[in-house]
Amino acid sequence: MAEFYDALPIDFIEPGETTTVMVDGFPVAVANVDGEYFAFQNLCPHQGSKLGGRSLDQGCFIVCPTHASRYDVRSGACVRPSNSDGFNQDLMVFPVRIQDDVVQIQI
Helix, strand or coil, rough: CEEEEEEEEECCCCCEEEEEEEEECCCEEEEEEECCEEEECCCCHHHHHHHCCCCEEEEEECCCCCCCCCCCCCCCCCCCCCCCCCCCCCEEEEEEEEECCCCEECC
């Protein structure tokens, strides 16, 4: 069974923000959606642009800075393909839990 790892304190990012953390040596993006936390792959599956550290759009979407692919961070679903070539692949997401005011991520 995969292990949960401490990632960040719950007050590290405000609602509507994301960040990148290292979880067992793997970069993972974390989003705060109205006080609920979601973890997803830090790199856009299209061409590897960094996603973590960007503000969320409309509360739960992250937009790739390179080709404007749009993802729902709650599910990883690609809701708008790349502007350049229509590439459409979902983000990998990771289970999250809160323990003692710490966001933990399972990978």
